[in-house]
Amino acid sequence: MTQSSAATMQQLLALTITLYLTVILIGIPQVQGASQNVNNDGNITWADLPEGEAYSARSEYDEGAFPLPTTWDLIDGFLKLISPAPPPYELINDAIGGQLDISTLTGKITEFQGNLMGFAICFVIGALFVVIFPIVCLCFCCCRCCNNCGGKMYQEQSDSDRCKRVCFAVSLVIITAVLAGGIGTAYSVNSFMSTTVDTLPEDIIANIDDILAYVNNTLGEITFLVDDQLGWTLDELGGDLEDIGTLVGEPVRDQLNTNVGPALDAVYALSDAIDNTYDAMNQVDTTQNLLDPQWVAFRSDLQAVHDDIVADCGTCGCCGGTYPDESGLTVLANYRDLSNGGRYPQIAVDAALPDLLNIKNQDLSAAADVGKQSFEDIPETLKNTTNDAITDILNTLDQLKEEIPKLLNETESQLSGLDGMVEPYKADINKYGGYIQDYDMYRVYAVYALYAVFCLIVLLNVLGMMCGWCGFDRDATPTLRGGVSNCGGLTLMSAVGISMIFATFYMLFTSLTFIIGGPIDRLVCDPVVSRQLFTETVDQEDAIVPGYYLGDTLFQNSSIPLTVTGILEGCEENKGVYEVFKLEYFFNVSELLDFNQRLGIEEGGSLTDLFIPDINDQFTNISGDFSSIKILTDDTRDILNDFKNSPVDTIDWTVTKAELEKDLTNEALDPNDLSVYAAQLRSFAETLGSPDQATFEGHADTIDGLQTTYVAPLLASAAQMVTEIETLETYTSSIDTSVDNTLTAADNAQNYIDNNVDGLVTSEVVKYADRILGYPEQFVEYALEQVTTEVGRCEPIANLWNSATRILCRNLLESFNAIWLTLGWCTFFLMPSIIFGVKLAKHYRIMDYEDSYDEYLTPQEMEMAHLSQQSPMYPASNKVAPGHV
Template sequence: MAVELCLLLLLCGSTISEVQPIYKPPPGTLDFGFVPAKTYDTGAYHEPGPIGILFKIVHSFLYLVQPNSFPQDLIRKLAQQKFGNTQGDYQKPENVVLTLQAIYYEIGFIVTAALGLLFILLLPLVGLCFCMCRCCDNCGGEMHQRQKKNADCQRSCFATFLFVASLIISVGVLCAYAANQHLTNQVRGAKKLVNSNFKDLKIFLNDTPAQIDYLVNQYNTTKDKALSELNNVGPLLGSRVQEQLGKEVHPALDAALTMAGVKVERAIKAIRETKEALENVSVSVEVLQEGTERLHANLTDVKMHLNNTLSDSACSAAQTASTCNIIRNSLNQLNINANFSGLPGVSSQLAKVNDVLKIDLSSLVQKGYAAFNDTPDLVVNQTRNILSDIKTVLESIGSNITTFTKTLPVQNILADLMVSLTQSEAYVQDYFPVVEQYDFYRWLGCLILCCMVVLILVFYYLGLLCGTCGYDKHASPTTRGCISNTGGNFLMAGVGFSFLFSWVLMIVVVLTFVTGGNIEKLVCEPFEDKTLFKVLDTPYLLNQDWKNYLSGILFKNPNINLTFEKVYSDCKENKGIYTSLHLEHMFNIEEFLNISMYTEDVALKIEHIQINLSKIILLDEIGKENLLNFSSSGIEGINFAAYLTEINKSVTKVDLLSFANDLEARADQLVKVKNVISAVNAAQLLINNNASLVIVQETKKYMDTIVGYFEQYVEWVKESIAMEVAACKPIANVIDTAVDIFLCSYITDSVNTFWFGLGSSSIFLIPAIIFAVKLSKYYRRMDTEDVYDDTENGNNGYHKEHLYGIHNPVFTSSVEQW
C-alpha cells in the first residue's frame, strides 16, 4: 500500500511548466468496497437486572459517606511523594499536609469504620457484662415481674418494635444473600464472557492480515482505472487537444466554406450563381446593343416618314399649321438617350470564375477537417511508446506493494501476540476451576454469615410467634403456659446469639465496607468518567524517569505523547490500532509511501510525451490559390454605376437593375475571401507553432485525472488504516470486561450490597436485643410474682390478700434440671 502513492508522485512529478493556471478536473470516484471485518461477540455492558435497584441504593449511601469528587491531585501527589521508613520523613510538612488531605477525603469512611470498630469492641463487652449482670439476678435476670397497669401496652409495643426490627434485619439479610448469590452466578457465567473476549481477540488478530491483503489488492482497482485511462488516451487526451485547438481551427475552416455567413453548401452555390449572373449580364449587354441599333434605325425611319407627312399641303392650312409645327419640333426627341455600346464587358471576370469552379474547394476544406479530426489517432500513435513505459511502471508497482507489505513486522507481531493469547487463554481456562472453587468457599462463608443472622431471626420470630399465641392475659406470671414460656426462651436465645455473632458480622462488614467502598469511589467511578486515565497519564507518575509510561513500555521512548485515555477512547470508538497506539513510531507507513526514487524517472517519461500536429494541413496551396483566384476575379472592378446610369435613362426589355444588384452582392462577398485565407493561415500557424502549449496543458489535465485516482486510493488506504484495519474494539472490551464488569459490576457492587445488607442487619440487632429482653419478661414464667390484698386488684384480674412473692416449685424444679 506504500507504492500506490509512488505512482501518484510519479505522475505529479512532471516538470511541465504552465503558462496559466490549469483547472484540475475532478476524477471519478472509485469504489474500493468495504474492508472485510467480522462482528465482535462481546457486549461490554452489564445489566444487573432487578438487583440493580439495590446497587443504586448502595451507591447513594456511599455518596452520603463520601460526597467528595475523585481526588486527582491528591493521588498524584501521594504517588509521587516519597515516604521513608524513618519517622522524620512522615513528619515533614509536605507529608503531613498530604496525610491530612487524605484523612479529610476519607473522613466519611474513617468515621463509619470507627463506629463499626466501636460496635465490634463494645458489643461483646456489653454482652459479657449483660450476661454477668443477669447471672446476679440483675438486668432482668431476676425471675420476678412487677405488676404494672400498662403492662399489656408495653408488651404490645415491645412485640411490635421487635417485629419491625426483625423485618428490617430480614430485609438486610435477604439483600446480603441476593448479593452473595448474584456474585456467584456472575462468576459462574463469567467464563462465557471471558471466552467471548478471547474469541474477539483472535478475530482481531486473524482478520488483520486479511484486511491488509484487501488494501493491497484494491490497488488493482486503481491500476485498472488508470490503465483504462491510458488505453483511451486518444479519445481522452486527443479529444481534449482537438477541442482546445478547434476553438481557432473550426472558425477558420468554416470561414473558408462560408461567404458572409452562408454555409458550406450554399457557398459553392453562391459562386455558381455569380457565374450565372455574369453570364446573364454579358448576354443582356449584347441584346441591348443589338436592340439599340434596331431601335435607332426604326426611329430614323419614323422621323423620315413624319417629316414627309408634315411636308404635305394639309399642314399649310392656317388651322393646322401650328399643330404641325409643334409635331415637327418634337421630332428631335426621338433620339436614343442610352448608349449601351459603351458598357464594359465582363468576359474576363467570367473566365476567372469558371477557372475557380473547375477546382472542388469543398473537398479541399473537408480534407482539412478530416486531418484535424484525426488528432486522437495521431495522439495514440505518437504516445504509444511513452504510455507503454508508464503501464510497465504501473504493473511493477503492484508487485512492489506486495513486497513492501511483507517487509512490515506486522506478521511477526501478530504471530507473537497470537501465541501469547493462546497461552493466556489456556492459563485462564486452567485457572478458572480454581476461581470457581474459591468462589464456592467465599459463597459458603458468606452464606454462613447470613445463616447466623437467620438463626437469630428464627429465634426472634419463634419467640414472637410462641409468645403471642401462648400468652394468656388472665394467667399470672407464675402460671403462664408452656408455649408462652418457650417464646420468651426463644427471645433470650436470640439475644444470646446476637451477642455471640454480631461482632463477627461487623468485622466482615467493616472490612468489606472499607475495601469495596474505596474501590467504588477510587476505581469504578473515575473509570466510568475516565478521570482514572488522567491520573495514570500523569507524567513521571508510574515511572519517575518516563514522561509517558505507555509509550515507554511499547516503544522504549517515553517522549511520545501516547496516553491511556487516548488509547482507550480510540479503541472504544473502534478505531484502527495503528492510529490508537501511534504505531507509526514502530513502523511508519508514510516511509513506505515515499517513492521519490521513482519520481525523477517517471517525470522524464512524462516530459517526453510530445505530440506533433504539424502534419495536419487545414487547407493546401491549391485551395488557397483557388480562393485567391476567386478573390482576384475582378468582379469587384465592374463599373456597376455605368450600368445603372444607362438603365435609368430609359425603359428596356431586360431588368439590368436586378442583375446589377446581384453582382454587387457577390462583390461584397468576394472582398472577404482574403480574410478567410488569413484566418486559415492563422489556424495553421497555431497548429504548427503554438499547439505544444495546448498539448502541455491538456496533458497535465489528463495526468491530473489519473493522479486523482491514486490520490483517492492513498486517502482510502490511510482512512482505512486509521479507522477500519485492526479495529481495536476488543482491547477496549477487555478493559471494560476486566474493570467495569468483573471488578465493578460483578465484585464491587455485589460486595458493597452484601456489606450494606449485612451491616444494616447487624446494626438493627441492637434494638432487637433490647426489645427482645424487654419482651421476654412478659412471655416467660416467673418464679415469683406480686400478690395484692383483698382491697387491691392485680392487673391480671385476680385478688390476693397479701402482697408477697410466691415461690413457683414447678419452674424451680425445671430450672434445676437444666
C-alpha cells in the same frame, strides 16, 4: 510491569501498527476508491469506510435493581470511611520501577496507616467479638441457670410495664425488620451473582468476539483503503493517462480554435462563393442562350410583319388613309452577344466559365476539410506521438499494482489465523464456564443455608411477637398468662438461643471475608475502576521514569504522552487507534507522506517530482508533434489564387444590363405591348372593304401572336437576366478582398499554431500532470484523515476493559463483599435482638412468682409481702400476698 508483559504489549501494539503502516506505505504513490467514489474532473469525493461487523458485548454496567445499588454504595462508603487514604502510589511507582526493597517497604510502613488501620481495627473488633461474645453468652446462660440475671421466673410489676412492653416490642420489630432487610439484600446479591455466573461465559466470549470483529473490521477498513479505494484510483489514473488526447489535446484544440476556426470558416465561405459564382454565371449564360434565339426570331418575324403591312398598303392604296404608323415595328433593345454585334459579353463569359468550372471541380471545401481534419486530429495526434511516454508511466503503475497484493496479503496472513487461535480458548471458556455454572448451585445453596439461620431467627421473632401480642391478656397476672402468650415468649427465647449459638460463627466468617475482600476493593478495584491508579502511577509524568512510562515501555521514548487513562477515554469516545495510541510518535503519517523528504527532492522541486523520481522527465516528454497541422494546403492555396485571378470579376455588365432594361421595340404607342398597335390596326381594317379588311385583320392577328410568343417571354427573361447579373455581381465584386482576407486569416492562424501550440501543450501538460498527480495527493490526504481518525475505532477495547472491571470488581468482588456486609449487618443486630428478645419474653411467658399489691397496705406490709414473695415458702400459685386478707 514485568518485562514479559511489556514485551507482550509491545508485540500486540506492533501488530496493530503494522496494519496502519501498510496502508500508509502503499498509499504513498497512489490513490483508490470504491464504487461510491465520484471523480468530478479530477476532484475525488471519497466513499465512507465500510460499516463492518456489529459489536455484541455490553458497553454499560447494570448495577441491578433495588436494593443492589444502595448496597454497592454502602460498601463503598463504609470502605472509604475506614480507609480514607488513597493507595500508596509512591510505593507502587517504586515497585513498577524496580526500586522497591524490603528496607524501603519497612521504612514507609507508617504510610499505610490511612489505608490499613481501619481494616485492622474492624478485624480486631470482629476478633474480639469472636472471643468475648461466646464468653458473655456462656456467663449469661450460666447465670440464668442459677436464677440470676433475670433467670428467675419472677417479674416485678409496675405501672410502666405496658410502656416497657410496647417499647421492647417496637424495638424488636424494627430490629427484626433490619435483619430481614439484610437477609433480603443477601438473597438479592446471591441472585445477582448467579446471573453474573450464568452470563459470564457469554460475556467473555462476546468480548473476545468483539476483539476479533474489531481486528476484522480494522483489516476490512485497511482492505477497503488499499484494495478498493486504491484500485479504483489506479483505474482512474490509468484511464486519464490513456485519455491524454481528451484531457490535453482537446483543451489545446479549443484554445487554438479561436484563431483557426474563423480562418477555416472563411475558406468554407469562399468555397461556397466559388460554387455560387459559377452557378450564377452559368445561370446568366443559360438565360442568355435561351434569350438570344428568341430575340433573333422575334426581330425576323417583326420585320416580316412590318414589310407585309408596307406591301399591302401599297397595293390597296392605304397610304392615303389614316392607318397606324408601321415604322415603330422595329426592335430597339439588342439582347444578342458581342460576337454578333450585340451588347452581351459572350466572349468574356465563355472565357470565365471554364476557369470557374475548373476551380469548382478542384473542390475547395474538400481541400479545406483536409486542413480542418488535421486540426481536429490534434487530440489523436498528441496521443499517438506521446504513446511511448505514457507507456512508461503506465508501466510504473503496473509495477506498483503488483506490489499492492503482496503487502495486503502479508497483513492478512498475520491476522487470518486469529480466529483459529482463539477458538480453543472459547471452547475452554464454554467448558469451564459450564463447570462454574454447575458448581455455582452449591454456592447458592451455601448462601441459602448461611442465611437460613437468620431467616429462622427472624421467623421466631415474628412468631414470638405475634403469639405474645395475640395471647397477651392485660388483666391476667404474670402467673396466669395464657398458653399462646407463653408460647410467644418461649419462641422469642428460642431466637435468642439460636442467635447466641451462631453469632460467633457468623462474626468469624464476616471478619475473614471482610479482611479479604475489603482491602482488595478499596486498594485495588476502587483506584482501577476510577482509573486513579493509572493517573497516579504509570500515567503520571516523571513518576516512574523521566517522562511517560508507557511511552518509554512501548515506544522506548518517554517523551510520548501515552497514558492508560488517555487510551481508555479515547476508546470510550470511539476514536481511531492511531490517535488513541499516539502512533504519530511511532510513525508520523505526515512525515511518512512527505514526498520531498522520502524521495530526496530538494526544495523548490516540481510537483511532478513528487510522484516518482523520474516522473518529471516522463511528463516533459509529453509534447507531441504537430508539424502536420496545416490550415491551408498548397492545393487549397492554389485554388484560392486561381479564383482570385479568374476573369469572372473583370466582366463589365453595365452595357448589358442597360440594354436589357431598354424598351423592346420602337413602337410609339407602347413599345413593350404590340397588342395596342394590333387593336388600332383592326380598327383601321374595319374602314376597308373586302378583301383588304381581311388582310389587315390578319396582320393584326399576327402582331398579337408576336406579343404572346415573343414580347412577353423576352421581357420576362430580360428582367430575370438582370436579376441574375446583379446576383453574380454581388459574388464577383468581393472576390479579391475575400481571397486576400482568407489567405491572411489562414496565414495568421497557421502562424498562431506554429508559434503557440507547443506552449499550449506544455501548459495543458502541466495541468494534466497536476490532475494525474492530484490523485495520490488526494488519496494521501484522505488516507491520512481515515487512518488518524476513522480506521480502527477502538470502542471494543474500552468495552473489554469495562467488562473486565465490571465482572471482577463489580459483579464478583462486590457481590463477595456484600456477604460480609450483610453477615456483619445481621450479626450486629443479633445483639439488640437478643437483648430485646429476652426483655420482651419476660412480658409474655408465664411466671412462677408474681407481686401482689393492695392500695390499702402500708409500706411496711408491702415490704414484708415482697420479702415473703421471694421466699420459697410462698409459691407463686398463692394468689394472695402475705398479710392481705
